[in-house]
Amino acid sequence: MIFGYDYVFSRYVEAVGRPGDVLLGLSTSGNSANIIKAIEAARAQGMKVITLTGKDGGKMADSADIEIRVPHFGYADRIQEIHIKVIHILMLLIEKEMVK
Structure with a gap:
């Protein structure tokens, strides 16, 4: 068994x-170990992966089927603000598909 925040x-x-x-x-940096391990687990399960990243x-x-990157190299809060907007848009699109 593997425990710790990297495996949460x-x-x-x-x-x-x-x-x-x-x-x-x-992940604003794209280097969060816990998210990278989750992606690896998802791949092993045959799941699709979408990532929201920042910077480079x-x-x-190159780990996702779809990567939505905010190419901002300043403060992380700016990247997170765009991530929030993207999540809201994704939810609207998913909701529209679910009611068809």
Whole structure:
């Protein structure tokens, strides 16, 4: 068994992730170990992966089926503000699809 904050999300994905599910991973740096491990677990489960990253995408740059990158190299809060907007847009699109 592997414990610790680096595995907080990957263990959940291993427990409940199924082929066809989608993991949404967020990291302003693209280097968050816990998100990278969750992506690895999602791939092992046959899941699709969408990432929201910042700066140059970091280690997560080529790990997703779809990467939405905020190429800002300043403060992380600016990247997070855009991530929030993107999440709101994604939720609107998902809701529209669900009511069809």
